[in-house]
Amino acid sequence: MMKLFKTMLISTLIISQLLMASAVSAEQADASQSAAEQTTANPQNEAKTDMTEEQAERPGETPVTEEAPDTEQTADPQETAGNGPATVDPAESQEEQDLLILKANSDKMIHNGTEYTALQPVTVKDGNSYVSLRSLAERVGINVSFDNSTKETVLQSGGHEIRFKMDSATYTVDGVKKKAHGPAYSQNDIFMVPLTTITQALNIPLTFNAETKEIILNLYSAPSAEFIVKTQDIRAEQTRVEYEDRSSHPRGLTIVEERWEGKEEIFQEPGLHVITRWVRDENGVWSKPYSVTVNVRPAKQPPVAFFVTNQDTYRMGELISIQDQSTDEEDSIVERKWDNKERAFFTPGQQTIKLKVTDKYGLSSEYEKTITITEETLYTRDDFNKLYTPVGEKYTFNGGSVLELPKIQFKSTDWGKVLLRSNSPESVTTEGVVYDDTINGDMRFLIHHKNISNQNLKFYVVATNPYDFDVAFGIEHVGFAGPNEFESITGQKSLQRYFESLQKGGVRQTVNLAPGESKLILTDLSARAAKPGQVVSMMADLYSDAPVRYRVVAVNESKDVMASLPFLTLLDRDGVHIRGTYQGSNRTISIAETIGDKPARMMLADKTDDPFLVGRDFMNGMDSVNLGNYGVYYTIYLEKVAPNTLISFNPRGGLYSGVFMVNGELVPAPESGNLNNRDEASVLYRTGSREEKVTIVFSPASGSNLPVNLLFYPLPDKKD
Template sequence: MNFKRILITAILVTSQVAMVLPVSAEEAPLQATNVTEQVYQNQNQVEDNDVDLNAELDAEKALENEEQGTEGEVLPPVTEPVTDPVTDPIDQGKAGAGAGELILMMNSNKMYQNGTLYLAGNPMEVKNGVSYVAIRAIVERAGLQLSFDNKTKETIITRGSDELRFQMNKSNYKVNGVAKPMKGMSYSAKNNFMVPLTAITSALNIPYTVDQPGKRVILSLSTNPVASFSVGNKEIVAGETVVQYNTNSYSPSGLQIVEEQWEGREDTFTTPGSYVVTYRVKDSNGQWSNPFSLTLNVVKPHTPPVANFTTDKDTYKMGELITYTDLSTDEENSIKDRVWENKELAFFNPGRTTIRLKVVNKYGLYSTVEKTITITDEVLYTRDEFNKIFTPVGDKYTFDGTGVPSWDKLNYTFSSEPTTLIRVNSPETVYSDGRVYTETASGNTRFMIHHVNATGKNVKMYVIATNKNTETTRLTQTNFGFGGPSPFATAAGKVSVDRYYKSMQTGDKYKDVWIAPGESKIIMPELNAVAMKQGEVISLFADLYSDNTLQYDVIMIDANKDPFKTLPYLNLLDEDVHNRGTYKDATRIIEYGDLVGNSPVRLMIGDNSLDPFIIGTGPKGEYKMNAGNFGVVYHIKLYRVAPNTLITFNPRGGRYYGSIMVNGDIVQLSSSGSLSAPNENSVLFRSGDREQTVEFTFTAAPGSNLSVNLLLQPMPEIKR
């Protein structure tokens, strides 16, 4: 091999040590975050523009290399030094520059730093309008730390606490874990990693100039250490906050930081105002960084809110309505909590009684106020009369519910709409992966799904729809409500019903899905969006319509498994005492045209008498009865409700959590929690001074108990 080939080979081998820096020409330079704004600005920042640079850099043909390099994957970085400086008397005049400058020669592999020549592994070249450089040698010259992740095949560049990762043949890279774009795709040229030049200058915040006559690009590389800091406090309060200073300093040359200096730093600022804090560091060579400054805004100490309220009078009769006016104030209008003590709408024992109010702002500061009023021995309303007249809609009151069964029944009749209910509620507590139900349906279909994860691991539930027809099937979702995952079954059930009603109001869950012949799709993805932990519950209501028959598979599997690959191997899980079945005619229409409300009457739901349980089939075609009619939706219309009629909701089968729609509005049962049978009542509606039509939409919330009664009765006479 001739001497020239030996020399080129040596240069190529030794030039492999530098490294790749994946940086985006679009990305702002890395810098510390701050509380207010950063005062320091780089006076020499040059705008990043590959197009402008390429206009400056003449796209001359790259120099031919006699030794053929291997095109392919970039080599892992090595720890040996780059090629020793080369004496070049001919080009030495081109190298004239100030200290800390790196000069790249256009269309050449020559680099000059502080008057010394170095050779890059590959010449600077232009591809697709983007100027590329072999950045290994440049990174070495910039004093960065290099490493290679063999597992991810990523080249890693670190500077202080910042980390950059990039890969071969990619047009993006990662900056502190965040993907960023580059203007061009990285590539390998004779085993040298090539990236856009301006991507490097932007990420490293390296100012550069272009010397067209001299065919040079001059990079300003500072070897001074870099200092920055941030403040971890969201707010600094005078005399209260201990300021958290987080420093981020490094040496581009990898030297140790041996000293730091602060100006204006205080652990706690005693008075409000703006304070400039400056920080700088010194490395082991005695070089100081430029000062880095932040302006900190110190606010005055927060004051507690002022609790205050009034009542419309100081003296009341027993059973007389008390009107409270909350006059509490806070300087930032940030009252977060109001805690009342002994606040009653009326009192029913004579004497003096004290009401207290505690208000708390978002800073945890609070104040308390109290007021004492006098209750005379004169009776305006009894407790029962008062509750019927004044208990707010959605709130509950107690009464003697043992007498309700003696009330007259509203002897209604009902009709049904053709809706197929797929009730997936057994096994309610699931102990292993498996199918909880498989069913086929077409037309109007309703899902009610309610399950508990007892597998001991994180799982997900899916509903997979499969089209076994020869034509595409359109599946339309109209109403949808999902609750959970939650550790409380009643909470998940209540939320699912609330959201189901809301979708009826807004129509925001309406969507169409097309399923091709032979295709399977996951539907209702909210069900599987979040994994269920051990002991958590999900609850779902949904109304669908398909123009062809679809097969539905409801499964619970390990959260990390693929549902499509897993489904063929899943067995149907055994039932428990809860209900799993398919039921027709699951929408009931109750319309009553006679006058109601002049005397106490009850409308019973889920009693298996006037409202019989619907009959269906299980997964193997066996007889099933839907006890409680869970999943059945009731549309109730009372055409003639008498004037001054009170309508309330009274559970009869046990504790009830849920809601109901009244004339299109969602009413909670109750707003203060649950209802207990049989002596608690939640107010749904009061008619005015004329007959009214009242409509209800109701479905039983999973986790609650049936049956329930709607009670209608005349209100007491209003006393003026």
């Protein structure tokens, strides 16, 4: 290192002594530089050419750089992206030289043997060698411009920006300030910069030939052929491989050609594959090779579909136990599709059950098994369904027979929260206020709206403190679903999430309102806009220590709701659906007598056995009946449910999709899809061999139809 330093020092002193003989004074700057032509400054590599402060004072000294030896890099067998030069180069004989020779104390510039005249000679000023920035930039292939607002000379270079300023001993690269080897100045109206500073900024190697007294700049610049393999898991004969171009040029030249070795769209053979690429720029310069090694795994085998039954022969109405034993080498089965899979069959003969399994790669296989159903009957269809339909799933039966069941008579008690129901107009055609009321204390929101306008709407709840003192309120429980085009499923999901919030307990959020302040609350509702045809549904419990004004509004997704609020009109009811404010929205029903020892039913939300809440629509001042009791929170205490009793749920008004809490456990009704009509029922609970207390929590689900029945049946005796 000491020997190298001494050599550099001697070279620098020779250049300095030679150039100082013809130094000239500075005049005003050239401010009419032309528009920039892109090239490259490489600030990330600048550390390789930086001189020490001592070396900077020695004009012409050669910066020392280190280059890593070429090596091939292999990606991790589990990865498919890496980098490293390859071993084969189609442009191997290409010389990596593009030489510019500056004559000492001369304006002559020899570029690859051709002589050019610089605007000013290489000049020494205050111990620093200076060159004409424009003349050097032209040879490098860069045009310069002038920023009149900052009075800076600017070079745009391959995505980087270099700025020099008159009489300043600093310059910037991409906004980062650097120390120059001397201040820029004007010489005969030509902008002059320190030679070592501009070559360092442009990452140009510089040497001095002591014998010929020449400063030699190597302007050679090659593109990079970098790329990545985006596909992570590559399988022979199966995977279509995706590549991403990451090539670049240090001076922003256009890449016009590429060459590949080992690149395949679909690899045919497993193992390690080396993919190599070269690129050529518009000047005909080829890059070094760039390689990525990928591990191509053997072709993925499809999953194996397989199942067993506990028997090969069954009686009619006998439970069929099926055990899925399908396998996959990566445990990546994403779909199981059954055909003719029944819990029991009720006609004699051969029955073929089929299973198709599909993995995440789209590969699949099928398996089938044929069983025999004899002419002997174990259970009728009705008895079998009562015994073996899983909780949460539905079964079919003669819905007309329900009307023959005796009704369970009960009385109810209403108490607790004020209900604010916003459901009319259910189908919103334009922006506006869909409900507005001021509530004090505990309250419950039930919001259910569909966007049928021609714009994307967001639904908001705005809470306003109408008083001159602070008001605090809390958000206790929230269930939200949507936007979604399926009304009944959206209503079911919002109710399910409300019940889940109840199970977790506690206050979800507390809010303080200053006098006159308005805030957005229940922001899940407005997180995403509802597109035309989509539904939003929410049920939420709140409380406050003073009256709060609540407004439910619909606004175009692009607008500021608070700015729009004063200009929104009050939307009229649709004449079919309900909105209003109702007192006592918690309803408790207690039944002390024994239930389930004989078939019976309990009718809910029918107006007669289970009356509707009556309240007021404070948007128009009219009385409002909560048809269906949507938003009412039912707690049904059954003190004595007989042993071996089936409790199921049967809609009477049409399609229904809801959820219950039975003894604290969530039970969908049904687990998937809908109860489509009165001939379908969903299993809620079965008692065991002893009498039990059963507590059922229920609230009519938005988007579904009422009234509904709870059905109670003694279970049939089990047979062998």
